[in-house]
Amino acid sequence: MRHGNILTSKQLSREDIETVLDRANELDGDGSALAGEYSDTLLGLLFFEPSTRTKMSFETAMKRLGGDVVDMGAVDSSSITKGESLADTVRVIEGYTDAIVLRHPKQGAAKLASEYVDVPVINAGDGAGHHPTQTLLDLYTIRETAGLDDLTIGIMGDLKYGRTVHSLAYALSNFDTRQHFISPESLQLPREVVFDLHQEGASLKEHESLDPVLSELDVLYVTRIQRERFPDENEYQKVAGEYCITAETLDDASDDLTVMHPLPRVDEIAPDVDATEHATYFEQAHNGVPVRMALLDLLLGEDDE
């Protein structure tokens, strides 16, 4: 992985994933073991789209490792508006920094960038494409709570458009998991994703309601249903209400159920869930730091593992 790029979730083998998660586990809460190693390291942050948690989490990870960042800033206060190509921008910035984290609205942007520069490029989201570090922190959270093998997971909400969900499903097919997909019919997993998952040997079932599977689940991964996907407001209201989790919903769940969400949430998990033992979404967000520390350390570190 050293001096490579992190572009897609599909690129990650089971061994790669376990290497990152093991390193994250070592660094979690004790990054100071590395003190000094990264004091000369600068990470370039290129966010062409708004982001709070991904960007802050990368910045925190680099700083907790003892390094620093150089941030391009918001696109409208950069000279990007003068019409410079992405290839030119990244070729300039590779002269400033030791690695580049890139979020961009266009699918394939991170891959394109990686072809023009010699420093590692980490994809922090490329439109409808991939967001592999989100997948890694999801996997880390699952491994720390329910374990990745002999896992029964429900993935619920907008399964059609959510890149988070597709990446997670592909990654989970590396492990011994039973995946249940719960969504309104109009927001089902795309057929090609289902096809690919079957090809990978994944065990999966699709449902329109959570009820029949809730009690079996070790993990329930909830995603947001976006209002703008629905031509008709009434249709949205009906669906949104049905795919909203409350503390009461979880009465039928296992005591050990882990509830996850990539955040930000709007209404799909009610605030009364926060106080239950199930709520793991804030911990999940926090796990972005050790996971990204691990990734940066594996990409940039001097030692061989």
Next chain:
Amino acid sequence: MRHGNILTSKQLSREDIETVLDRANELDGDGSALAGEYSDTLLGLLFFEPSTRTKMSFETAMKRLGGDVVDMGAVDSSSITKGESLADTVRVIEGYTDAIVLRHPKQGAAKLASEYVDVPVINAGDGAGHHPTQTLLDLYTIRETAGLDDLTIGIMGDLKYGRTVHSLAYALSNFDTRQHFISPESLQLPREVVFDLHQEGASLKEHESLDPVLSELDVLYVTRIQRERFPDENEYQKVAGEYCITAETLDDASDDLTVMHPLPRVDEIAPDVDATEHATYFEQAHNGVPVRMALLDLLLGEDDE
């Protein structure tokens, strides 16, 4: 104060104030004594409203202590626009940083945030509410120039809407001060503030003109009168002109008079005042650094004082 929050000026006792100001005095110009202690400390900056000096001053203070910051950035380049609640945002960010500085347009925001997180929250302005670190730097400036006891202070300008003024007045009522409030009738101190100050035993008088009291003052604290408060432009012009300080105005003042202003100023202090010995507003702004260093040190430091 350790591991607590800094939410309002009213929360600060005379003893608290003196602890902060004494520490600020020790750190002023020599923060290097702490070198190393904060090398692993990250301060989260969450500014939901524009700010230059408060934000830069907190960032400078943390960095002068040897720590670093993680900045959420401008709201329109964050995912806040996706409708996330403040409670969710701060619960995510507490996983990244060791303390949170929050500016928010809604009164009570900092208090609400503090109820959801375990890290210290510092209120950097909550709408019409409080801005306690501004009050502390004002008090520090007064103590360094005129002293906080046996003080005669004039506070002039918009006394109705200015949160800075109310906080300062409450804080000063902890000390032996005579407070003169100078404003047009329409921008007088709110009656409930006057009532509270009397309850606290403060010595105060209200005036519509500076003339009768100027010569008695040790400190003149000027604030901006905002055009938009006036339905009639002529009315504004009349008032704004009367409450504008020039070098000539100060001919009748004591040689030792300290002129302060929370900045930014527009017309209420003429540029010719800058060259006089009275002008202390830039020094006042600079004092934000040692005062915020002291506050961070008292909130985050490992030793007991």
Next chain:
Amino acid sequence: MRHGNILTSKQLSREDIETVLDRANELDGDGSALAGEYSDTLLGLLFFEPSTRTKMSFETAMKRLGGDVVDMGAVDSSSITKGESLADTVRVIEGYTDAIVLRHPKQGAAKLASEYVDVPVINAGDGAGHHPTQTLLDLYTIRETAGLDDLTIGIMGDLKYGRTVHSLAYALSNFDTRQHFISPESLQLPREVVFDLHQEGASLKEHESLDPVLSELDVLYVTRIQRERFPDENEYQKVAGEYCITAETLDDASDDLTVMHPLPRVDEIAPDVDATEHATYFEQAHNGVPVRMALLDLLLGEDDE
């Protein structure tokens, strides 16, 4: 130069230029020699106009020296919109930082700022005025590739409005160079610039086409022709096409020709030039880091040179 300001390119003598370039050469790729010297140094970044490479390059330079920055951020998220004067803003910020880098839309802004503060001010572009650190990195790039003496350089594109070009031309007149200026008639060098250059004893010629001089050139410095300069779109298209460099254009050039551009480029250098040995514009951008490190070191360092 120590504790002075860097305001214009004209201010820089040949000796000053060589001092900066020599120091840049020492620091290039090995800033760690200075480790520790700048650990308490904070550089203030005040960019009142969008910038990517200049700002990131200053930030990188300060951090590679071991210091840190405090960034005012985008103007629309600062309190500048409340109408504060530049003189007030810089007087506040000098209390936070050890030096100020200023970009501002108004010519003369950096000079004005320097009159109000005691810390060094570095002009990072003042409207139609100067951008001396761009000139220094251009000179560094030329010295590292073709050498600054016995140099034949072609400067092509918009020579009328480009401040980059005027600054470079003035600076080059300190050295033994032959300068060829290539542009459409409507975008020629202003007559007063030509006059000044002649006064400085510069050797210069003006052309409307690159063809007659290409083969003689050691360096070809290309700048962008801005569409908005032309009242008529057809006129723009004709001119833009003629002053666009492709790999084929360069068939007639010397093998050693260095092609430079201040970036961002749009169409004036075709992508197929990037793969040729001539392309030096990304290296040129990267040279901003050692040059700005050198400048900061010379302005802020403790030793005498």
